[in-house]
Amino acid sequence: MKTNIRRLSYVILGSFVLLSLYIGYINVFLGPALATDPHNRRLAVYEAKVHRGTIYDRRGTVLAKSQEGRRSYPLGKNAAQVVGFISQRYGRTGLESAYDRYLLAMTDEDKIEVIIDRLLGRPRVGNDVVVTLDARLQLLAMRLLGNRRGAVVALDPRNGEILALASSPSYDPNAIGQPAGRSRDGKVLAVYDLLQKDKRAPLLNRATQGAYPPGSTFKLITAAGALTTNPKVNERIFNCQGSLIIDGFRLTDTAAHGEVDFRRALAVSCNTTFARLGLEMGAERFYQTARAFGLTLNPWAGGLPEVAYRPGTLTPPEKMNKPQLASSAIGQGEVLVNPLQMALVAAAIANDGVIMHPHLLARVQDPYGGVLLQSVPRPWLTAISPEVAGVIKEAMVDVVREGTGRGAALPGITVAGKTGSAQNPRGDTHAWFVGFAPAERPRVVVAVIVENGGAGGVVAAPIAREIIRAVLTAGP
Amino acid sequence: MFFPRTYHLRAVEGKLLFWAFAYLLVGAGALYFLKPAPSTAVVLVGALTTMAAFWGLHYFWSWTSFGGDPFLLPLVALFSSTSLVFLYRLNPAYAFRQFVWLMIGLFTLWMITRFLIRYRVLADYKYVYALTGVIGLLLPIFFGVEQGGAKSWLDLGLFQVQPSEFVKILLVLFLAAFLAENRLALAEGTRTVMGVALPAPQEWGPLLAMWGISLLLLVFQKDLGAALIYFTTFLAMVYTSTARMAYVCLGGALFLAGAAGSYVLFEHVRLRVEVWLNPWQYVETAGYQVVQSLFALAAGGLTGSGLGAGLPQFVPAVHTDFIFAAITEELGLAGGLGLLIIYMLFVYRGFVIALAARDDFACLLATGFTALMGLQAFIIIAGVTKLLPLTGVTLPFVSYGGSSLVANFIILGLLLNISHETQLLKPLEND
Numbered sequence: 001m002k003t004n005i006r007r008l009s010y011v012i013l014g015s016f017v018l019l020s021l022y023i024g025y026i027n028v029f030l031g032p033a034l035a036t037d038p039h040n041r042r043l044a045v046y047e048a049k050v051h052r053g054t055i056y057d058r059r060g061t062v063l064a065k066s067q068e069g070r071r072s073y074p075l076g077k078n079a080a081q082v083v084g085f086i087s088q089r090y091g092r093t094g095l096e097s098a099y100d101r102y103l104l105a106m107t108d109e110d111k112i113e114v115i116i117d118r119l120l121g122r123p124r125v126g127n128d129v130v131v132t133l134d135a136r137l138q139l140l141a142m143r144l145l146g147n148r149r150g151a152v153v154a155l156d157p158r159n160g161e162i163l164a165l166a167s168s169p170s171y172d173p174n175a176i177g178q179p180a181g182r183s184r185d186g187k188v189l190a191v192y193d194l195l196q197k198d199k200r201a202p203l204l205n206r207a208t209q210g211a212y213p214p215g216s217t218f219k220l221i222t223a224a225g226a227l228t229t230n231p232k233v234n235e236r237i238f239n240c241q242g243s244l245i246i247d248g249f250r251l252t253d254t255a256a257h258g259e260v261d262f263r264r265a266l267a268v269s270c271n272t273t274f275a276r277l278g279l280e281m282g283a284e285r286f287y288q289t290a291r292a293f294g295l296t297l298n299p300w301a302g303g304l305p306e307v308a309y310r311p312g313t314l315t316p317p318e319k320m321n322k323p324q325l326a327s328s329a330i331g332q333g334e335v336l337v338n339p340l341q342m343a344l345v346a347a348a349i350a351n352d353g354v355i356m357h358p359h360l361l362a363r364v365q366d367p368y369g370g371v372l373l374q375s376v377p378r379p380w381l382t383a384i385s386p387e388v389a390g391v392i393k394e395a396m397v398d399v400v401r402e403g404t405g406r407g408a409a410l411p412g413i414t415v416a417g418k419t420g421s422a423q424n425p426r427g428d429t430h431a432w433f434v435g436f437a438p439a440e441r442p443r444v445v446v447a448v449i450v451e452n453g454g455a456g457g458v459v460a461a462p463i464a465r466e467i468i469r470a471v472l473t474a475g476p
Numbered sequence: 477m478f479f480p481r482t483y484h485l486r487a488v489e490g491k492l493l494f495w496a497f498a499y500l501l502v503g504a505g506a507l508y509f510l511k512p513a514p515s516t517a518v519v520l521v522g523a524l525t526t527m528a529a530f531w532g533l534h535y536f537w538s539w540t541s542f543g544g545d546p547f548l549l550p551l552v553a554l555f556s557s558t559s560l561v562f563l564y565r566l567n568p569a570y571a572f573r574q575f576v577w578l579m580i581g582l583f584t585l586w587m588i589t590r591f592l593i594r595y596r597v598l599a600d601y602k603y604v605y606a607l608t609g610v611i612g613l614l615l616p617i618f619f620g621v622e623q624g625g626a627k628s629w630l631d632l633g634l635f636q637v638q639p640s641e642f643v644k645i646l647l648v649l650f651l652a653a654f655l656a657e658n659r660l661a662l663a664e665g666t667r668t669v670m671g672v673a674l675p676a677p678q679e680w681g682p683l684l685a686m687w688g689i690s691l692l693l694l695v696f697q698k699d700l701g702a703a704l705i706y707f708t709t710f711l712a713m714v715y716t717s718t719a720r721m722a723y724v725c726l727g728g729a730l731f732l733a734g735a736a737g738s739y740v741l742f743e744h745v746r747l748r749v750e751v752w753l754n755p756w757q758y759v760e761t762a763g764y765q766v767v768q769s770l771f772a773l774a775a776g777g778l779t780g781s782g783l784g785a786g787l788p789q790f791v792p793a794v795h796t797d798f799i800f801a802a803i804t805e806e807l808g809l810a811g812g813l814g815l816l817i818i819y820m821l822f823v824y825r826g827f828v829i830a831l832a833a834r835d836d837f838a839c840l841l842a843t844g845f846t847a848l849m850g851l852q853a854f855i856i857i858a859g860v861t862k863l864l865p866l867t868g869v870t871l872p873f874v875s876y877g878g879s880s881l882v883a884n885f886i887i888l889g890l891l892l893n894i895s896h897e898t899q900l901l902k903p904l905e906n907d
Contacts, residue, residue: 001659002831004716005843009827012712012850016820019854020813022863026773027809034774039759039767041790042775108777114785 032304036100038091046104053103053126055083055095058161058362061135064096071096075135077170078142081205082133082307082360085173090192094205095360098306099129102364102373109372127372130362132161140470141166144463150431150450151206151339154467157347157436157445159377160356163471165307165340167206171195209310211336212449215422215456216269216404217432218331220345220392223266225289226277227388234262234391238273249323251275251330266395267403269419271330278329283317286325290314293345293383295337299358306360312337332423343447346434348383349392350416350442355381397439400461405433407461410469414439417464419456428452433460437468444471482899485546486538492550493534496557497527503561503783510784519564522575526560529582542589543899544892547825552888554818555873562802563876565784566795570876577878581885588889595893599837602653606682609646612639613693620697626868628699640694640702641870641879645886647687647706648844651713654683656836659717683714691734698744701859701867705852707731712847717840752865765792769860772801773812780808795876797868798860815874816857823850829895842894845887 026034034040052071055064063083064073071086073079084094092100101107105114105126114124134154141152145168154164171191180191195203204210226233242256253271257264265273278286291297295312315324315334327333340358348355357380364373384392396416399405405417417435424430431453436442446464453459504523530553537544556578564571592598616639620627629636655662658679665673687710694703711727738745747762755763755770768791775786788794788802795802804812826846833839849872856871858864870880 001716001719001836001839004719005827005830005839008712008716008843008847009823012823012847012854013820015854016816016823016850019858019861019863020816023773023804023812023816023857023861024809026770026861027777027804027812030770031774031777034771037771039756040771040775041768042771042787045787108779 032101035106036092036097043100043104044088046106050104050124050126052086053105053128053367055099055103056128056130057133057135057138058130058163059134059136063131063133063135073173075138076174077172078139078166079133079135080170080173081167081203081207082138082165083173085176087177087192089177089190093308095129095131095306098304099361099364102127102129113366125367128365128367130365131360132156132163132362133165133360134163134471136474137164137467137470138166140164141463141467142168142170144466145450148450148453149200149206150448150453151210152463152467153207153339153343153445153447154471155340155343155347155358155445157350157356157442160347160358160380161362161377162340162358162360163444164467165205165207167204167210169200169202171202205308206339206449208307208338208340210338210449211310211313212338212430212432212451213422213424214331214335214337214342215420215430215432216271216331217342217345217418217420217434217456218335218337219266219269219274219329220349220396220418220434221290221293221295222274222278222281222286222329223262223392223395224293224349224384224388225281225286227391228289228384229281229285231387231391233277237261238265238270238276240265240270240272242272244272244275244326246275246279246323246326247321249326251323251326262391263395263398266392266418267398269399269404274330275326278325279322281329283320283325286329287314287317287320292381293341293348294355294381295341297381299344299380309340310338312341331420339447339449342432342434342449343445345383346418346436346447347445348381349389349396350436350445351389352386353382353384353389354379355383393439396435400435404457405435405461407457408433408435408465408468410437410465410472413437413468413472415465415468416442417461419461421455421457424452426452428454429456431459432456433464435461435464435468437472444468482541482543483538485543485899486534489534489546489549490538492547493530493553496530496550496553499554500527500557500561503557504564506783507561507564518568518572522560522564522571526556526575526578529579530556533582533586536586537589540590542892543896544589545825545829545895548822548888548892551818551822551825552873552885558803558815559799559874559876561783562799562806562874563795565806566788566799566802570795573878574876574881577881580878581881584882585885585889585892588886589892589896592889593893593896595841595890595897596837598649598841599653599656602650605646605650605653609643609650610689610693612643612646613689613697615639617693617696626697626699626701628694628697628702635878638877638879640697640699641877641883642886644702644706644709644848645845645883648709648713648841648848651683651710652837652840652844655713655717655840658683659836659840662714662723663718663720695738699868700745700748701855701869704855704867705848705869708851708855709844709848712851713840713844716843717836748865748867752862755862765798766860766862766866768792769798769801770862772805773861776805776808776811778809780804780806780811782806793868796870797856797866797875799871799875800857800860803874819850819853819872826850826891829891829898832898833894834898834901838894838897842891845891849884849887 052066084096086092086096103126141164152166155162176192179188180194181189240257242253244251257270298309298311313336324333328335357378361375365371400408400415400417404419408415408417415437416439420432421429431450433456434447436445446467448460448463450459504519508519563574616628621629621631661675661679666676714723751763755766759767786805788805791798791801830842856869859866870877872884
């Protein structure tokens with residue numbers, strides 16, 4: 001009987017150990033999300049007690065601040081989706097939601113400060129959050145997009161700092177709760193209610209949540225896969241007849257490019273060459289290459305979600321037949337990406353194959369300017385080898401110098417890029433451009449999409465050019 | 477006579493009690509300074525009286541050379557301190573009533589260690605327990621008042637009693653006495669049916685009947701928490717006495733069948749399960765409590781918001797079933813795990829007592845009480861943290877509630893008496 005008692009005691013004490021681990025998991029891993037859950041009434045209490053901190057851009061421009069009991073957003077519609085808003089009624093979004101714990105001084109590190117404030121009877125003040133965005137770049141990107149639907153992403157490939165996340169159409173976060181009309185049954189509707197019903201989806205952050213066919217910009221991934229499989233691809237000559245027949249499926253090109261080498265094929269964006277490269281590589285390797293660039297991954301998975309992110313989608317290799325593989329290799333078929341993802345593809349090429357973890361947080365500082373938390377650049381993925389990155393980079397320089405991307409060229413600066421005109425079920429092609437500059441030592445990566453804009457080289461490349469110009473002439 | 481053989485035990489107890497008192501004084505002091513109100517001196521008086529009562533009991537045991545386990549009383553002093561401090565912080569009126577119940581509990585403990593030290597006589601009345609237990613569970617069905625969805629309280633005018641808290645003691649007493657008598661027959665069987673050794677119906681009949689009746693009654697009272705505790709304690713004791721996994725598996729299968737049956741039959745069971753699986757879907761209604769509890773658990777972080785600085789009042793019934801959420805919010809993960817460790821130490825000492833016990837009855841009794849206490853703490857904490865579906869039971873020694881507190885002190889007293897007996901029969905090797 002003693003043996004039985006011993007076994008029973010192991011079971012009962014073991015279940016306590018299990019319970020401890022589970023409670024630790026809830027507290028540590030689910031804690032941050034639970035603390036800022038909209039159903040948590042504690043938030044409203046903290047909100048009332050604490051002077052919510054300010055959100056600054058990298059140069060000290062105010063993106064969100066509390067004034068006379070209400071929150072104001074000086075950039076208005078120009079940074080609405082990324083900065084977000086807070087509302088008792090409509091919840092919290094964007095950076096406002098992601099950094100709630102810091103803005104309200106709710107973290108473990110703040111506790112001693114909170115006790116001191118209470119003892120001294122001082123009002124509680126939240127921490128300030130400084131983000132990597134550049135307000136001037138953000139404004140420029142929004143102005144360049146104008147009334148068109150689309151998105152612009154700019155980031156620094158060397159450290160993963162996101163400089164701009166523009167999404168159009170947008171909305172004014174200052175007006176979110178204001179009455180905007182009446183519904184058919186006479187209820188008062190707020191601006192937010194109308195925005196939610198708006199078919200142009202102004203609440204959607206197209207830069208990180210968009211799901212677009214990537215078009216020819218995806219040839220960068222195909223090129224990377226082909227070069228990794230066989231470095232000699234760079235010396236091969238391809239013959240483009242203007243179309244290709246795969247298992248009875250006819251893949252057409254914009255022109256018969258004739259005899260082209262690898263660099264030329266990328267420069268003129270030759271569909272048949274890249275379809276062929278995709279077929280040679282095989283579905284499995286093609287898929288793995290896309291994954292190495294982070295295509296189906298969320299950089300914020302397992303950590304603090306700074307922005308709502310929709311990972312890209314690609315048909316799994318076992319379900320991909322040859323015609324599908326050929327169209328996916330040129331960015332048609334069943335590939336969907338978001339603009340930030342395409343910026344990260346370009347960032348891998350710019351940064352010798354390594355994708356730095358994209359991030360928006362620069363630092364958290366207390367109200368007196370002391371730094372509480374400083375973000376440290378860290379690698380996210382190694383997509384390709386430096387050699388492969390070098391070859392593609394040269395080809396991308398050709399794209400802008402003499403190929404489809406001439407619209408992005410800047411005097412005195414070597415710009416590398418790739419255009420795309422993605423066919424889609426709704427009207428004209430989406431205009432794409434991804435690129436970086438200066439090609440020798442890249443400091444900025446840009447991805448631009450204009451929905452139904454037409455040709456990428458004509459519509460998207462000039463937007464990228466202006467963004468690159470603004471970054472490189474403004475200094476570090 | 478100046479150095480009786482139990483002297484060192486009581487010395488250990490005295491030292492440990494000192495630390496429990498320090499803990500209580502820190503808590504009471506924090507409340508005294510942080511919540512300035514007209515009657516805060518009450519906090520200090522209450523703390524000092526509590527200390528004096530525990531100390532008095534300890535002193536009495538030293539005087540009578542009581543040989544009970546020296547760790548249990550200090551552990552219970554830690555539970556009681558936590559209970560009083562948090563109840564005062566949540567609602568001073570509850571704290572006062574709990575204080576009165578604590579005094580009654582300590583008095584009961586004194587009575588048991590004074591007058592029932594020869595607890596072995598308890599083995600003779602097993603069918604009295606069965607009958608009393610059934611009556612105890614039957615009464616609330618006819619004369620009971622409903623609280624929190626369960627009809628398990630009896631209104632006695634001055635206060636309300638929850639008989640199921642006391643019946644659980646009777647259940648363990650009955651099982652210990654019955655199993656000690658019949659365990660060999662149950663373990664090895666007295667007949668062979670198709671090559672399998674099985675016990676005769678007269679050996680398992682009363683067992684199953686008593687247990688089945690109590691479960692049925694609890695189902696009618698909608699007291700699912702108590703039913704779950706009865707059930708798991710029953711299985712633990714049957715396993716301990718027979719070592720036959722077949723009984724445990726059969727019991728488990730019956731339980732699953734019963735659970736599935738009540739899921740189909742009873743609306744309130746169905747709701748409990750659905751809320752457990754996805755409380756967010758019922759966040760404004762039935763899931764509100766458990767979701768608020770999770771918020772409280774998360775709000776404390778590692779070190780807690782500090783006593784009095786959290787917002788546990790957002791959790792309904794936080795002073796009874798959900799007190800663990802309040803403790804974790806204000807003392808943090810560290811405090812919550814600390815409390816779990818104290819329960820583990822209590823359970824550990826309980827099993828040490830069971831292992832040292834001299835015969836089957838004592839052994840089973842100690843095992844049953846320890847398992848009961850451990851399982852009850854586990855079931856309620858797992859419930860408020862959404863690890864298991866929520867069933868309303870009290871957190872032993874900590875939740876607000878007189879019946880539960882007094883019942884737990886009775887269990888404590890019997891455990892101590894069992895260890896006292898072992899101590900007296902031990903050879904003098906260590907002295």
